Amino acid sequence: MMSNKNKVVIIMAASSGIGAATAAMLAQQGAKLSLAARRLDRLQEIQAQYPEAEIELFKADVTNEDEVQAVIDGTVAKFGRIDVLFNNAGIMPVNKLNQVAQNEWQQMLDINVKGVLNGIGSALPIMRKQQSGHVITTSSVLGYEVLPGYAAYSGTKYAVRAIMEGLRQEEHQNNIKTTVIAPGTVKTELFNSINNEKIRNELKDAQKLPGAEMTGLDPEEIAQAVAFVIDTPANMAVNEMVIRPTGQTV
16 A cells, blocks of 8 residues: 655646656545646646645646746645655657757757756755655656667657766765656657657557557556655665566567
8 A cells, every 4th residue: 555645746747648647646645746737727637536635736837947946836835845756748759860850859858858957956955955855757768778760859868867867876865866767658648749740640559669569558557656666765766667568679
């Protein structure tokens, strides 16, 4: 039985997929939640499903430092502390490098990398003051290997691992834990961020990456992993967790 009751958890990009599934699971476990996303109406739907839960909502874009800081400040004002920050925002446009998709590259850097840094930069002063905290960030199996067409995306996810390992080394003495969650194929709206229509339709139809012999995991299955790492004792840190469908080879 999870003991995440009364844990104060911020979930960035909580409006769908892994973020929404994690919000639902933690609400049922009695956590105190700050949910942030650009789509406030989606967050309101989650809040309405769990009327007994303590849930604060924030309209925020992870690329906007001020909006991310407002989530952190609002959470501290409401709950008095931050136990967990879950950096979950990400996009996955797929294109080969010869397409020179400058706009896609910039968006991925802004959301997948700078969005993570904005979250860390805003929450870290609070966690250092508390001498406790836990930063969780969503990476990908493609943060461990590269496939044709995914080079730029993989680059951002390798960067996430580097940033999180640096955070671990810099802040472990302050009792700040770090976890990288690296999913394989998950049935989420991530495929919608692919601008190349042919590739988008192929992947959405199959719900799998090249090399996957079976369909993706449900977001709730990744949420279970997130809830598990949050529930670990203060002296235990699960720094990296790779979660694939059993039949996926990538």
